[in-house]
Amino acid sequence: MKKCGCGCQEEKEPVVLNPHIEANADEVIDEEIREKIEEGIFEDTPIYALDSLDSKLKKKNETPVMNEKTIFVDILKAHKLPEGKFGLLKVLSGKVNFIWEEDPDIIYTVDSDHPLVIVPEKLHRVILNGPTELKVEFYE
Structure with a gap:
């Protein structure tokens, strides 16, 4: 966030990944991860061993x-x-x-x-x- 002379704060411009995506980069990455989870990409992929x-x-x-x-x-x-x-x-x-x-x-x-x-x-x-x-x- 930028601060102006009067002490108020202005919102930071979103980071644009490319001209076709109009969103903050963090939001796009979070959305891609959510989509992978919804599609079941991580399903059936054990990460680390369970004691069982x-x-x-x-x-x-x-x-x-x-x-x-x-x-x-x-x-x-x-x-x-x-x-x-x-x-x-x-x-x-x-x-x-x-x-x-x-x-x-x-x-x-x-x-x-x-x-x-x-x-x-x-x-x-x-x-x-x-x-x-x-x-x-x-x-x-």
């Missing part, structure tokens, strides 16, 4: 602990789990980024405090951010 994962499913196996030098190369490429198999990405040190291929603009950060549930039959990949140790547990 292993109470609902039985742990079957897990990868060895991997680091940035020993990580399975296929984890860094788009891949998916088979039907009925869930993954739990656990980062023991450092952090990694995680992407669902159907919406690559949303990047999740996974660290030791925020493991991530990987649902079956949904393309995804991991992106390394530097030194890290991680493993993936598999549940059915």
Whole structure:
């Protein structure tokens, strides 16, 4: 807000994203997020693991602990789990980024405090951010 000499305040001009959109940029971004939620874009996309994962499913196996030098190369490429198999990405040190291929603009950060549930039959990949140790547990 601008202040004039008399002490009153004038409203700030909205930030215009392009000539075809007549709105404040924050309002447009909020509207886009609301539309994605209404369209169900975030539905069925668990963000971070709930403690109840292993109470609902039985742990079957897990990868060895991997680091940035020993990580399975296929984890860094788009891949998916088979039907009925869930993954739990656990980062023991450092952090990694995680992407669902159907919406690559949303990047999740996974660290030791925020493991991530990987649902079956949904393309995804991991992106390394530097030194890290991680493993993936598999549940059915």
